[in-house]
Amino acid sequence: MIDLRPLKSKLGNKPVAVVGLGKSGLYTYEACTAAGIGTVLWDDNPAAVAEAKQKGAVTEDLTRADFTRFSLLCLAPGIPLTHPQPHATVLRARAAGCDIVCDIELFHRAYPKMKTIGITGTNGKSTTTALVGYILKVAGVEAAVGGNIGEASLSLPQLSGQATYVFELSSYQLDLCPTYAPDIAVLINLSPDHLDRHGGMDGYIAAKERIFRGPGVAIIGIDDAWAQGVYERLKKSGQRKIIPVSCLNTLEQGICVTEDGVLRHDGREIADLKPCRSLQGQHNWQNAAMAYAACLSNGVAAAHIIEGLKSFPGLAHRQNIVAVHNGVAYINDSKATNDQAAAMALRTYSPIYWIAGGKAKDGGYSDCEKYARHIRHAFLIGDAQEKMAAWAAAQKIPFTLSGTLDKALSQAHDMAQREKLKNAVVLLSPACASFDQFKNFEQRGDVFAALVRKIAP
Numbered sequence: 001m002i003d004l005r006p007l008k009s010k011l012g013n014k015p016v017a018v019v020g021l022g023k024s025g026l027y028t029y030e031a032c033t034a035a036g037i038g039t040v041l042w043d044d045n046p047a048a049v050a051e052a053k054q055k056g057a058v059t060e061d062l063t064r065a066d067f068t069r070f071s072l073l074c075l076a077p078g079i080p081l082t083h084p085q086p087h088a089t090v091l092r093a094r095a096a097g098c099d100i101v102c103d104i105e106l107f108h109r110a111y112p113k114m115k116t117i118g119i120t121g122t123n124g125k126s127t128t129t130a131l132v133g134y135i136l137k138v139a140g141v142e143a144a145v146g147g148n149i150g151e152a153s154l155s156l157p158q159l160s161g162q163a164t165y166v167f168e169l170s171s172y173q174l175d176l177c178p179t180y181a182p183d184i185a186v187l188i189n190l191s192p193d194h195l196d197r198h199g200g201m202d203g204y205i206a207a208k209e210r211i212f213r214g215p216g217v218a219i220i221g222i223d224d225a226w227a228q229g230v231y232e233r234l235k236k237s238g239q240r241k242i243i244p245v246s247c248l249n250t251l252e253q254g255i256c257v258t259e260d261g262v263l264r265h266d267g268r269e270i271a272d273l274k275p276c277r278s279l280q281g282q283h284n285w286q287n288a289a290m291a292y293a294a295c296l297s298n299g300v301a302a303a304h305i306i307e308g309l310k311s312f313p314g315l316a317h318r319q320n321i322v323a324v325h326n327g328v329a330y331i332n333d334s335k336a337t338n339d340q341a342a343a344m345a346l347r348t349y350s351p352i353y354w355i356a357g358g359k360a361k362d363g364g365y366s367d368c369e370k371y372a373r374h375i376r377h378a379f380l381i382g383d384a385q386e387k388m389a390a391w392a393a394a395q396k397i398p399f400t401l402s403g404t405l406d407k408a409l410s411q412a413h414d415m416a417q418r419e420k421l422k423n424a425v426v427l428l429s430p431a432c433a434s435f436d437q438f439k440n441f442e443q444r445g446d447v448f449a450a451l452v453r454k455i456a457p
Contacts, residue, residue, distance in 0.1 A: 001027070002154045004035035007110040011071035015040055016106075017062055017098075019089045020076020021048040024103045027152040028074050029057055031106075040070070042089070063088035067096035074101055077148075077172035083199045102176035104153045104167060109179070114161065117294050118147075118181070120169045120211050121188030121221070123344075124287045125149075128188060129168040130315045131279075131291040135308030136164060139300045148173060164298055171198065171207035181213040184297045185240070186290050190226035205230065212240055219243045219293045221286060243293050247286045255293050257285040263292060271306045277321055277329075278314030281348030317445035319345055319429075325456035328416045332452075333429035334445030342431035343367035349425045350374035353412040355405065358432030358444070360384035365391050368431060372397055376424070377415060379408035383436040404437070405444065409451050426452075 015038030018025050025041070029052070032039045041052045042062035049059050067073065073093040080087050081100065093100050107114075119129045126149050133145035144156040147167035156165065167182065171194055187208060198204040209230050212218050218240040220231045234242055244254035252267045261274040263285075270292070273279060279288045288309050295305045314320040317335040324330070331349070336342040338361050346352065346368055357380045365388070378399040380388045385401050392399040402408035405428075412426045428448045430441075438444040 001031055001034065001158065002107055002110065002156060003158050004031045004037060004106065004110050004154070007106060008035055008037050010109060011037060014038075014069065014071035017042070017065070017067065017070040017073045017089070017093070019043070019062055019073060019087070020079050021045075021052055022076055022078070024152040024154070025074070025076050026052070026055075027155045028103050028106065029055075031154040040065075063092070065089075065092060067093045067098040070096075070098055072099040072101055074103060074106060075176055077102055077170060077176060080197060081172070081175050083197050083203070099178060100176060101178065102173050104147060104169070104173055105177045105180050107153045107165075107180075108177070115164045115298075116182040117164060117166045117184040117186070117298060118169045118211055119167070119186040119188070119290070119294070120171070120174065120208055121186070121227075122191045122193045124188045124283060124290075125168045125170075127284065127315050127318060128186065128287040128290050128294075129166055131287060131308070131312055132294050133166045134312050135291060135295045135300065135305055136166070136298065138308040138311065139295070139304035141298070141300065169211060171204055174210045175207050177210065181211060181216070183216045184219070184294050185211040185216060186219045186294055187211060187221060187227055187230060188286065188290055189221045189224050190230070191224060201226070209233075215239060217241050217243065217297045219245060219290060219297070221245045221247075221290065223248045223286070243297070245286070245289045245293060247282050247289065255289050257282075257289050261285055263289060265292075265296075265302075270302060271309065273309065276309050276312065278312050278319070279309060280319070281344065283344050284319070284348070317441060319348070320445075320449075322449045322452045323456045326417060327420070327422070327424070328456075329425045330413075330452040330456055331425050331427045331429075332445045332448050333427060334434070334441045334448060336429040336431060337361070337433050337441055339363055339365050339367045339431050342429040343371060345427055345429040346371035346374050349423070349427060351376035351421050351424050353416045353424065353426045354378045355381065355402075355408045355412055355426070355428045355448075356430050356432065357381040357384045357388050358430045358434050358438075359436040360387055360432055365431060369395055376419075376421065377412070379412050381405055381408050381430075381437070382432060384432045388431075405447060406451055409448065410455070413455050 021043040136143040142163040145166045146156045148170040149168040246256045263270045320332045333345045372395040379402045434441045434444040
């Protein structure tokens with residue numbers, strides 16, 4: 001856990017108000033308590049408040065509190081700061097002139113000189129963050145990885161002053177960092193997302209662009225118009241060293257990946273990414289290029305970076321290769337809970353024995369349609385299987401109504417091993433939520449992986 005004692009004297013002996021008692025909120029409470037910093041906790045969910053009380057926390061309905069009593073408000077990123085309308089505690093904190101922050105801002109205020117790499121973007125954040133952390137550790141750099149990727153920043157181990165912390169940063173978290181910006185800041189890409197929470201695309205872009213405040217290194221993907229706009233604005237400001245990254249265009253200055261997967265830096269060929277089994281497809285080549293730029297900027301030798309790219313095992317539940325049996329790869333992409341995410345996997349592999357279905361989401365499967373030719377056979381499960389069957393029939397995709405994940409995997413395994421097609425994969429990429437048969441996508445992916453290890457050791 002992060003030692004927040006350096007923060008205590010900066011708070012003027014006033015307690016911290018903590019609103020939102022998920023993982024980050026509870027670790028904030030524990031880290032503050034261990035450092036002797038007082039806290040008062042609140043959540044709109046009574047069960048979360050009751051659980052905090054059982055842990056010995058002081059709780060109070062902060063929607064009615066006088067915030068002049070508090071040093072700051074530490075708000076969970078999932079709670080509205082501005083749109084659709086500010087949470088009641090936000091309004092009270094603003095009226096009292098109280099800073100509104102998240103746990104990453106607390107980390108920064110305790111250790112303002114600690115080296116950090118921050119990674120944001122609409123897609124690819126988690127893979128790139130995990131990849132950067134993995135490469136640093138392969139290269140012998142003392143490092144820890146957290147933030148939006150799942151490990152709350154204050155739950156991370158307390159490392160030495162020579163270490164590097166790698167944070168995945170959501171737009172919500174960046175809105176709650178009034179002074180923090182990473183030394184090495186990465187923007188992978190931009191596309192419309194969370195617009196209801198930011199009042200539209202301009203607000204969403206502005207939140208992401210906060211990552212580049214102050215001096216340091218800026219690594220920016222320039223393959224979409226929105227991120228290209230950020231790049232042009234940052235160039236004019238001159239406040240950071242800028243490294244552009246592209247997977248669509250050849251760059252003589254900057255980092256790019258050619259259409260056949262060759263990583264290039266300032267016109268020089270660095271590595272062929274095709275042999276990197278866990279980084280297949282153009283979207284993963286973009287992640288690899290971003291990670292290369294970030295690690296190189298952190299002082300890691302190119303040879304160590306290439307070694308890490310080749311040996312990276314992949315992120316759990318995101319195109320993670322569980323096993324390869326008789327030439328067939330078994331891939332866990334359980335985190336692909338919608339059409340767009342599943343389409344990324346369908347684009348990457350062929351032929352595919354596709355396990356899909358679960359609890360259907362709105363919007364259909366139009367992105368997946370683009371890669372229907374890659375699907376050898378679909379094995380459909382869960383509440384959505386009938387809906388997906390009608391879609392598959394319209395696309396002339398052969399399918400089986402499997403019903404459950406274990407049956408679908410058994411059927412896909414038997415067909416893949418019998419047909420022995422070159423480059424074949426058995427792919428769990430559901431394009432649906434998990435809540436009909438599983439607690440969450442993680443449990444679904446864990447079950448898939450356990451079943452694979454039994455039938456394809």
